[in-house]
Amino acid sequence: MKKLFLLGFLFFFGIISAQDIEGSWKLIEKEGQWVTDEETVRIYQDGYFAYGTKEKATDAFVKAAGGEYSLNESFYQETQDFNTEKPEKIGKTSQFEFGVQGDKLKIWNDEYSEVWERISERDDDLNGNWVITGRMRDGEIRHSTPGARRTIKILGGGRFQWVAFNSETKEFSGTGGGTYSAENGKYTENIEFFSRDDSRVGANLEFEYEVKDGEWYHSGKSSKGDPIYEIWSPYEEAYKKGQ
Numbered sequence: 001m002k003k004l005f006l007l008g009f010l011f012f013f014g015i016i017s018a019q020d021i022e023g024s025w026k027l028i029e030k031e032g033q034w035v036t037d038e039e040t041v042r043i044y045q046d047g048y049f050a051y052g053t054k055e056k057a058t059d060a061f062v063k064a065a066g067g068e069y070s071l072n073e074s075f076y077q078e079t080q081d082f083n084t085e086k087p088e089k090i091g092k093t094s095q096f097e098f099g100v101q102g103d104k105l106k107i108w109n110d111e112y113s114e115v116w117e118r119i120s121e122r123d124d125d126l127n128g129n130w131v132i133t134g135r136m137r138d139g140e141i142r143h144s145t146p147g148a149r150r151t152i153k154i155l156g157g158g159r160f161q162w163v164a165f166n167s168e169t170k171e172f173s174g175t176g177g178g179t180y181s182a183e184n185g186k187y188t189e190n191i192e193f194f195s196r197d198d199s200r201v202g203a204n205l206e207f208e209y210e211v212k213d214g215e216w217y218h219s220g221k222s223s224k225g226d227p228i229y230e231i232w233s234p235y236e237e238a239y240k241k242g243q
Contacts (some may be wrong), residue, residue, distance in 0.1 A: 021071070021105060022046075023121035024157030027053075030114050038062060039191075041177065042116060044069065045156035048129040049078065051162055052177050054193040059201040061193055064175045065089075066154070066163060071098065076107055082165040082172055084195075090170050103149060120157035125211055126182045129154045131238050133215075134231030141231070146238050153232060155180065160189060176200075176223075186207060187218065194223070 027040035042051035050066030067081035067090075076098040083089045095110045102120040132151045134143045148168035154161055161177030178192030187209040194200045200223050207220030216232040 016096045019156065021100065022127075022156055024119040024159040025105060025116035026119050027051075028117045031112060039192075041119065041159055041161075042179075043159050043161055044157045045127060046129045046153050046234070046236065048152075048154055050152075050163060050174055050175075050177075052160045052193045052195075054201075059193065059198050061175075061198060063214055064161075064163065064172075068162075081167045081178075082163060083171075084172050084175075087170040087172075090167060122158045124182050125216040126155050126180075126187065126209070126216060128156075129235040130216055130232035131235045132230055133233040133238055136229035143231070152235060155182075156236075158211050169193070173237065182209065191223070197223075 002117050003094040007150055021044050025044070027035050027042070029035060037056060038053050039056050040051055040053040040243075042049060047068055047070065049064065049069050050064070052064045054060060055061040055062060063083075063085040064160065065080055065085065067079050069076065069078040071077065074097065075094055076096045078096075079091070081091075083105045094109070096107045099106045105116040105118070107114050107116070130153045132144075132153075133146060134141050136142075149166040151162065151164040153163075156216045158179055158181075159177065160180045161175060163175040164173035166173075167173065174196045176191055176194040176196070178219040179190045181188045187207045189205045189207075191200050191205070192201045203223065205220065205223060207218055209219075210217045214234060214237070218228070218230045218232060221226060222228050
């Protein structure tokens with residue numbers, strides 16, 4: 001019998017800040033049913049969220065979405081910047097009720113309900129939501145001001161997800177994510193899903209990194225083996241500068 005105990009689970013409400021849900025979460029229940037055939041990991045960090053879904057059996061990419069979020073003691077709101085499954089939701093704000101008890105987070109409204117289980121709230125010096133603002137080309141670092149077309153990388157709770165998209169045209173270019181470690185100037189990614197090439201799942205990529213003046217300097221080789229040198233800036237600060 002698959003009757004979920006979570007359906008009768010008592011969620012306590014209180015004054016909860018956005019920081020209280022920062023970290024990584026795994027979807028365990030949707031519409032009152034256990035989630036068994038897919039794996040969805042969601043990251044909350046610095047007022048932003050992103051998630052990616054893959055098939056458990058094949059590692060095939062299924063969908064991704066993300067954007068800004070906020071919450072108070074009763075309601076949770078999100079405004080999506082990208083959504084591969086339902087692009088019509090991009091730019092629109094949705095409101096939900098929510099509850100937290102222990103390591104479980106429940107989000108619901110009249111359309112659907114979900115229960116998430118916390119994976120980790122681990123913190124390190126790369127935790128944050130980042131947007132790329134510089135690349136080295138032909139031996140020269142070229143800076144850029146992010147606009148509607150952007151590449152972001154959100155890190156929190158030991159998980160990362162990068163996304164390339166255009167929030168105005170709703171064009172989605174790609175995403176990937178998994179676990180990471182950042183220690184002593186070494187940044188390592190273990191790819192768990194990749195929209196462009198499922199065969200890359202399981203690969204480990206190692207990079208050198210340094211945080212200087214609040215920016216993340218990142219160098220190594222891409223998943224294709226090409227050398228890269230990138231500069232990532234805190235998402236919110238980068239967009240404030242561009243205003």
